[in-house]
Amino acid sequence: MIQKIDSANLEKLLAGLPQWRYHAERGGSITRDWVFIDFSEAFAFMTRVAMLAEQHNHHPEWSNVYNRVSITLTTHDASGLSLRDIDLAQRIDHLI
Numbered sequence: 001m002i003q004k005i006d007s008a009n010l011e012k013l014l015a016g017l018p019q020w021r022y023h024a025e026r027g028g029s030i031t032r033d034w035v036f037i038d039f040s041e042a043f044a045f046m047t048r049v050a051m052l053a054e055q056h057n058h059h060p061e062w063s064n065v066y067n068r069v070s071i072t073l074t075t076h077d078a079s080g081l082s083l084r085d086i087d088l089a090q091r092i093d094h095l096i
Helices: 007-015 039-055 083-093
Strands: 021-023 029-035 061-065 068-073
Touching: 029 083, 039 061, 039 068, 039 083, 068 083
Parallel strands: none
Antiparallel strands: 021 029, 029 068, 061 068
């Protein structure tokens, strides 16, 4: 079973993701928003994220409106934030 990140390690791990916002409700999640030049750029980014998420079998909650993309990561099996979320967030950050 996937383990939720304990509070002792959470702050340190989140410090490595300064552009992601932590939400404590429902066990914890992280969110980041992007603004692109246009819809095509936003969609291309989402495609890259989709391929990455599929490779790691960890899929984000996300939304797209024209040139904006919002991604939320949480691990439902852990009832909150897990190392899988931190890892995927780091990988997403390297796509840009």
